[in-house]
Amino acid sequence: MKLALEEIKYNKGKYFMITFIIMLISWLVFLLTGLGNGLNTLNAATIKNINGNYLVFEKDSENKFTKSTISGTQIEKIKKLKNVDDATFLGSSMSSVSNEKGNKKTDITIVGITNNSFIAPKVVEGTINQTNDKRVIVDKSLEKNGYKVGDHIKISGLKKVLIVGGFTENNTFNHLPTVWLPLNLWQEIRYAAPGSDDGNSDPVNAFVLQTNSDFKVSKLTGDLSNLKVVTREDAVQAMPGYAEENGTIVLMLVFLIAISAIIIGVFFYILTMQKINQFGILKAMGAKNKYISRIVVSQVALITIVGVVLGVGFTYAVAAILPKGMPFDLNNTTVILYGIGIILISLFTTIFSVKQVVKVDPLIALGRVE
Structure with a gap:
């Protein structure tokens, strides 16, 4: 780690640019996630936040409020x-x-x-x-x-x-x-x-139920021939456009993360190839592949962690100045999970860099043999 830090200090400009790029990638991921969650919340916040575990719809309504009409008199048998x-x-x-x-x-x-x-x-x-x-x-x-x-x-x-x-x-x-x-x-x-x-x-369109932990839809008995009991999450998923909207946002994030992984991997691979001669010198001095690999991985981990942390800070700074009516919802759990994901992806891409380090022949790297 010490050697990794010394090199970062020596090549400040180069590593600053890489950190800056990772920060922008992280910021874009977090910003799109927040905007996507905000749209989802705007679509279904009332049902997501409702104080009930399950909802009852008309059986053939596909769990949609617009298609469900049930008699309020049936609530008595539901309560039983x-x-x-x-x-x-x-x-x-x-x-x-x-x-x-x-x-x-x-x-x-x-x-x-x-x-x-x-x-x-x-x-x-x-x-x-x-x-x-x-x-x-x-x-x-x-x-x-x-x-x-x-x-x-x-x-x-x-x-x-x-x-x-x-x-x-x-x-x-x-x-x-x-x-x-x-x-x-x-x-x-x-x-x-x-x-x-x-x-x-x-x-009415539906009934909302409060149940205890032993309630199971699969174990329901009684005359429910024209009714269907679903979880609150299923009711949200059935809302018009919700699943399609959510799927589009998730697909965008998947492609963004995949492209980000390629960009990060290419950056670190090029950076590693530029240092082949240095690695050759270290090997000639007796450094093991494991030691040199740790240097590469340590640099990637340090740069990525700093970039992600800066990206999180930049995201919240931008969120603070977004127009008041713009939906934005980014919770700490999502930030932590996505941040860890970006770091793990960056570390995974070092596999290709480490493979080149392992292949380095000290004599070839030093230019003594062809």
């Missing part, structure tokens, strides 16, 4: 299922909101729940009275559209004027801010057209 602690109603649909005068409509997702439901979002600003069906909870992202606590608002399809009772955070659905309505008001909007409820009484 073994290891189910509680169950509640959930409805969602697209709409738009405007101020009381009807100016400047904003696209939203409306979510219908019952009073005092365990899936009601946490209010971070304002207060909400569950018995007052005029006061509703809205996502804080609507603030940028000029809405504030106490404002009177109108939702398309609803005659009643509502009041913004409080704001909640990280509650978006289908890339739109959510407005949480009492279930009866949501039903009034969603099933306004005759026959849209498919003949179901007290219709």
Whole structure:
């Protein structure tokens, strides 16, 4: 390691450029990951953060809210299922909101729940009275559209004027801010057209379950012929465009990391080939292949670690100045896993460099024989 450090100090410019390139590669990986996670969160935050383990949909709905309509009267038999602690109603649909005068409509997702439901979002600003069906909870992202606590608002399809009772955070659905309505008001909007409820009484899109650790879908018994119980993760994956969007982002990252591995490998290979004569001298002085290989690996590890750490810092610095409405979500676990991945890939690419070191003949490297 000492010899590796001495060489880095001696060739500061060369190693600085390599470190800088690794930093940019790391930054690009982390930035795309954060933006990709941000888009995914924007699409499904409401369901991801919901206080429930499982959801119940109509059997042939493909776990999609838009295709599922079930009778609310069936919730009683759901509550009686073994290891189910509680169950509640959930409805969602697209709409738009405007101020009381009807100016400047904003696209939203409306979510219908019952009073005092365990899936009601946490209010971070304002207060909400569950018995007052005029006061509703809205996502804080609507603030940028000029809405504030106490404002009177109108939702398309609803005659009643509502009041913004409080704001909640990280509650978006289908890339739109959510407005949480009492279930009866949501039903009034969603099933306004005759026959849209498919003949179901007290219709909703789904039930949300709170279960204990012994609950297993495979062990469910009872009359569930027209219903399907799925995990919250399955419900998220079934959301329109979610899997495709996530797959595109993952594919981009895979190609980016693969290309990065090639670039890093080529850089270190060229760097190693430039030092063949030096390695030949070390071998002539009695240095073993193992010792020289450790020098190469130590340099790669040190440069990559520094580059990744700088890349992480640069990513968070850029994230701090991103426009407020731009979705960005990068957690520490993801940073650590991707950082370790980049370091391991860099170390893996040293295999080709080390193979050249092992092949070095001291006499040929010193130019004594042809």
